Amino acid sequence: MGRHAGQPTAGTRRAPAHQADKDHRSHPGPAQWPHQYVPRPGNLDPAIAARLKRSADGLVPAIAQQYDTGEVLMLGWMDDEALHRTLTTGRCTYWSRSRQEYWVKGDTSGHFQHVKSVALDCDADTVLVKVDQVGAACHTGTRTCFDDDVLLRAAD
Amino acid sequence: MGRHAGQPTAGTRRAPAHQADKDHRSHPGPAQWPHQYVPRPGNLDPAIAARLKRSADGLVPAIAQQYDTGEVLMLGWMDDEALHRTLTTGRCTYWSRSRQEYWVKGDTSGHFQHVKSVALDCDADTVLVKVDQVGAACHTGTRTCFDDDVLLRAAD
Numbered sequence: 001m002g003r004h005a006g007q008p009t010a011g012t013r014r015a016p017a018h019q020a021d022k023d024h025r026s027h028p029g030p031a032q033w034p035h036q037y038v039p040r041p042g043n044l045d046p047a048i049a050a051r052l053k054r055s056a057d058g059l060v061p062a063i064a065q066q067y068d069t070g071e072v073l074m075l076g077w078m079d080d081e082a083l084h085r086t087l088t089t090g091r092c093t094y095w096s097r098s099r100q101e102y103w104v105k106g107d108t109s110g111h112f113q114h115v116k117s118v119a120l121d122c123d124a125d126t127v128l129v130k131v132d133q134v135g136a137a138c139h140t141g142t143r144t145c146f147d148d149d150v151l152l153r154a155a156d
Numbered sequence: 157m158g159r160h161a162g163q164p165t166a167g168t169r170r171a172p173a174h175q176a177d178k179d180h181r182s183h184p185g186p187a188q189w190p191h192q193y194v195p196r197p198g199n200l201d202p203a204i205a206a207r208l209k210r211s212a213d214g215l216v217p218a219i220a221q222q223y224d225t226g227e228v229l230m231l232g233w234m235d236d237e238a239l240h241r242t243l244t245t246g247r248c249t250y251w252s253r254s255r256q257e258y259w260v261k262g263d264t265s266g267h268f269q270h271v272k273s274v275a276l277d278c279d280a281d282t283v284l285v286k287v288d289q290v291g292a293a294c295h296t297g298t299r300t301c302f303d304d305d306v307l308l309r310a311a312d
Contacts, residue, residue: 074277087307121301152274
């Protein structure tokens with residue numbers, strides 16, 4: 001099926017775009033974060049939406065972890081709709097704070113994250129998505145986003 | 157040495173308190189997040205501070221991962237000073253948004269996180285701390301904070 005087949009409508013936000021996700025940092029983004037969260041119709045299961053605790057901009061951090069090796073691949077942000085799409089399309093979908101739009105990881109790069117499991121933490125303010133990452137998770141080409149800037153390694 | 161010996165002063169924020177971290181959700185917290193970030197003197201290496209990208213409230217999400225098994229244990233928040241303490245004391249230290257104070261994980265529960273490595277992501281807006289977790293990471297008593305609220309498990 002088409003990669004957007006079966007996806008819900010985007011509510012008041014724009015539908016997913018097809019820009020390369022690898023260059024998401026090249027977009028300057030708005031001058032100020034966070035944006036005021038304006039509640040809007042969403043497709044997320046109301047039972048989940050009712051307990052999700054969002055930051056002031058309506059987002060929760062979402063950790064992507066390789067399901068078999070345990071590698072922490074990246075951290076993105078989800079609103080209710082992005083979480084709904086992640087739960088229902090099998091592809092990890094984030095809200096891009098810099099581009100202000102939904103972002104299906106891999107939509108252009110091909111580096112999809114196939115969803116294996118999704119869990120909320122004990123406070124329902126963080127999402128953990130276990131995925132099967134195609135290729136590099138990081139737009140720099142490294143496997144994870146945490147490979148290149150190590151601040152400390154403790155001696156054993 | 158005492159558990160706070162050698163720690164820097166807390167600047168304009170309160171010094172770490174000794175409340176149990178296991179009941180951090182019982183504190184109602186302020187009515188509105190995020191708080192406006194007010195830059196203040198910190199002890200973080202200026203080379204790190206210069207590239208750290210903080211949210212509007214001056215914080216970055218910090219993922220704690222068990223260093224050997226790869227389990228994602230929890231997500232907390234750090235400001236510059238919490239990151240500095242994490243890098244220099246060997247104990248994972250967060251900024252508690254609900255209590256508005258530094259929070260040495262395990263200070264009361266004994267469930268310390270002994271720091272093994274610290275890395276920033278490619279955007280320098282997320283911290284990954286690999287730790288050796290003593291006991292349960294979650295205040296509910298489960299090993300990780302993601303054990304009890306699974307939204308989806310995909311069929312293989």
